[in-house]
Amino acid sequence: MARNYSEFFPSGADRADANPRPSPLEAIGWQSFFAQQTSAGELAVTPPVRVIEVHRNALHVLGDGIDENLPPRLDATVGDWLLLDRTDVSASRILERKSLLKRRAPGTGRRIQLMAANIETVFVVSSCNQDFNVARLERYIAVAFEAEISPVILLTKSDLVSDTQHYVDQAQAISDLVPVVTLDARGDEPASKLADWCKPGKTVAFLGSSGVGKSTLTNALAGNQSIATQAIREDDARGRHTTTRRQLHQVPGGCLVLDAPGMRELQLTDAASGIEDLFSDLKALAARCRFNDCGHQNEPGCAVQEAVRDGSLDGTRLKRWRKLIAEEAFNSSSLAERRSKDKAFGKMVRSVMKQRKRDRQTPD
Numbered sequence: 341m342a343r344n345y346s347e348f349f350p351s352g353a354d355r356a357d358a359n360p361r362p363s364p365l366e367a368i369g370w371q372s373f374f375a376q377q378t379s380a381g382e383l384a385v386t387p388p389v390r391v392i393e394v395h396r397n398a399l400h401v402l403g404d405g406i407d408e409n410l411p412p413r414l415d416a417t418v419g420d421w422l423l424l425d426r427t428d429v430s431a432s433r434i435l436e437r438k439s440l441l442k443r444r445a446p447g448t449g450r451r452i453q454l455m456a457a458n459i460e461t462v463f464v465v466s467s468c469n470q471d472f473n474v475a476r477l478e479r480y481i482a483v484a485f486e487a488e489i490s491p492v493i494l495l496t497k498s499d500l501v502s503d504t505q506h507y508v509d510q511a512q513a514i515s516d517l518v519p520v521v522t523l524d525a526r527g528d529e530p531a532s533k534l535a536d537w538c539k540p541g542k543t544v545a546f547l548g549s550s551g552v553g554k555s556t557l558t559n560a561l562a563g564n565q566s567i568a569t570q571a572i573r574e575d576d577a578r579g580r581h582t583t584t585r586r587q588l589h590q591v592p593g594g595c596l597v598l599d600a601p602g603m604r605e606l607q608l609t610d611a612a613s614g615i616e617d618l619f620s621d622l623k624a625l626a627a628r629c630r631f632n633d634c635g636h637q638n639e640p641g642c643a644v645q646e647a648v649r650d651g652s653l654d655g656t657r658l659k660r661w662r663k664l665i666a667e668e669a670f671n672s673s674s675l676a677e678r679r680s681k682d683k684a685f686g687k688m689v690r691s692v693m694k695q696r697k698r699d700r701q702t703p704d
Contacts, residue, residue, distance in 0.1 A: 362540060362541060362594070363404070364403075364404040364405070365388060365403065365404055366541050367540075367541065367590070367594070368390050368392070368402055368588075368590065368596060369390060369419075369421075369458060369541055369542070369543050369596055370388065370390075370421070370541075371438075371541070373438055374388070374421050374435050374436075377435050377436055378423065378435070382423065383423070386423035386424055386425050386426075386432065386433070387403050387404065387406065387423070387424050388403055388404075388421055388422070388423055388424070388435070389401035389402060389403035389406050389421070389422050389424045390402055390403070390419070390420070390421050390422075390588075391416055391417065391418050391419060391420045391421075391422065391457075392418065392587065392588040392596075393418065393585065393586070393587040393588070394412075394417060394418045394585060394586050394587075395409075395412070395585060396412070397412060398410065398411065398412055399411070399412055399413070399416060401422065401424070403424065406424070410422075410424075410429055410432070411429060411430065413430065415434065415454075416434055416454075417440075417454035417455065417456055417457050417586075418456050418457070418586040418587065418588060418598065419456045419457040419458045419459060419543060419588065419598065420434055420435075420437065420457045420458065421434070421435040421458065422434055422435070423435065437457045437458055438457075438458045438460075439457065439458060439459050439460075439487045439488055439489045440454065440456075440457050440487055441454075441455040441456045441457070441459060441462070441483060441484070441487050441489070441545070441547075442454050442455055442483075442487075442610070443455060443483065444671045452610070455586070455600065456545055456586060456598050456600065458543060459487075459489050459543050459544065459545045459598065460489065460490065460537075460542045460543055460544060461489065461490045461491075461492060461537040461538075461542070461544040461545070462480070462484040462489050462490070462491045462492070462544070462545050462547055463491075463492050463493075463494045463534070463537075463544060463545065463546050463547070463557070464477055464480040464481060464484070464491055464492070464493050464494065464547055464548060465494045465496060465546050465547065465548035465552045465553060465554050465557065466493070466494070466495055466496070466507075466511075466548055466549070466552055467495070467496050467497040467551070467552045467553065468495050468496070468497050468498050468500065468501045468504055468507045468522070469497060469500070469501070471549055471551070471552055472495075472507055472510070474510055474511075474513075474514065474660075475660050475663075476549070477493060477511065477514055478514055478618060478660060478664070479664070480547050480548070481493075481514060481515060481518055481614075481618055482611050482614040482615045482617075482618045482664065483611060483614060484614070485613070485614035485615075485617040485618055486610070486611040486612075486613055486614030486615075486617075487614070490537075491518050492518065492519050492520075492521060492537065493511045493514070493518055493519070493520045493521070494521050494522075494523065494546075494557070495507050495508065495511060495520065495521070495522040495523070496523060496524070496525045496552055496553040496556075496557070497524070497525070497552075497553065498522040498523060498524060499524040504522050507522075508520055508522060513654075514618070515617075515618055515620075517617070521533055521534070525553035525556040525557045525560060526556060526560060527560065528560075529560075530557050530560040530561055531560065531561055531563075531593065534561070535593070538561060538591070538593055538595040538597075539593075539594065539595060540593065540594025540595060541594060541595070542594075542595045542596070543588065543595065543596045543597075543598065544595055544596070544597055544598070545597070545598035545600065546558065546597065546598065546599060546600070547600060550601070554599055554600070555599055558589055558591075558597050558599045561591040561592075561593065561595075561597055562589060562591045562592065562597075563591070563592055585601070586598060586599075586600045586601070587599055610668075610672050611668050612665075612668055612669075612672070615661075615664050615665060615668060619657075619661045621653075622644060622653070622657075622658065622661050625643045625644045625647055625653065626643065626644055627643075628643035629641060629642050629643045629644065630642070636658070636662075644658065
């Protein structure tokens with residue numbers, strides 16, 4: 341018998357009062373944003389499923405009474421919602437995303453790697469030790485801003501240092517828009533301090549280097565030790581890779597948590613708006629420069645250089661801004677060039693194939 345999906349189209353506050361318990365789909369993040377892209381009739385034929393785990397050879401999906409693996413596809417990532425087409429699984433439609441985390445894929449190639457979709461909050465995790473790096477935190481936050489996801493900086497291993505204020509001050513200086521939370525990833529602190537973001541039906545992500553406590557945080561929210569963890573190396577405080585794939589975990593509080601492998605490299609691409617939001621103070625200063633095309637080097641009337649001279653702007657912050665802008669512009673142009681070449685190559689192949697078909701049809 342076909343499932344009746346009309347109940348997954350909430351009609352405002354009345355629905356919440358009548359049925360306070362979330363439906364099976366709402367429990368894994370289904371919201372009106374996704375419901376508005378389809379209809380009850382379409383859902384009855386192609387039920388919605390969410391990608392909760394990405395394997396090399398499969399996508400693990402969950403739905404209402406559905407828990408199975410689908411063939412992998414390059415255009416889907418963990419957190420995506422699909423309308424499952426049983427007659428042709430490859431034709432399953434990916435619903436428009438609320439957010440998408442992406443980066444330039446590691447290595448010498450010029451691909452975009454999809455990291456996760458439909459995330460509401462990104463917890464950028466760093467340890468209060470040698471792992472702490474302002475430039476790395478800025479990269480994660482720029483990616484979150486570009487995806488229109490709310491970022492929060494989490495400083496872990498606070499129990500291992502006598503004074504965390506040095507780390508907090510540096511983290512708070514990154515952006516007035518980003519809260520900073522210090523905690524011990526073990527015990528009850530994660531559940532209590534992150535409760536405002538980890539609400540039922542919400543999806544959050546822990547991002548950061550290996551060994552900063554992402555899996556430990558997920559275990560703390562889940563109330564168990566289901567995810568393996570490893571201690572950091574004593575010599576350099578660097579972590580070992582424990583998580584090897586991106587996976588959403590349902591935790592007792594009702595939210596879903598993305599535990600992702602630590603990233604040694606986060607190359608920005610298509611993130612100009614995110615960088616602009618991250619360095620909004622520099623954008624405001626640049627607007628006061630005498631020349632519209634000021635390069636903020638040695639030009640007369642440069643408000644940015646004046647701020648560096650009077651100490652109101654840290655010169656290293658200006659250098660990091662320049663570096664991210666240059667990197668993003670290079671990566672974005674490289675990817676645009678590749679898309680153009682791929683499009684031209686595909687057009688040439690189609691033209692050759694059409695000509696061969698005509699040649700075969702033409703009698704000698």
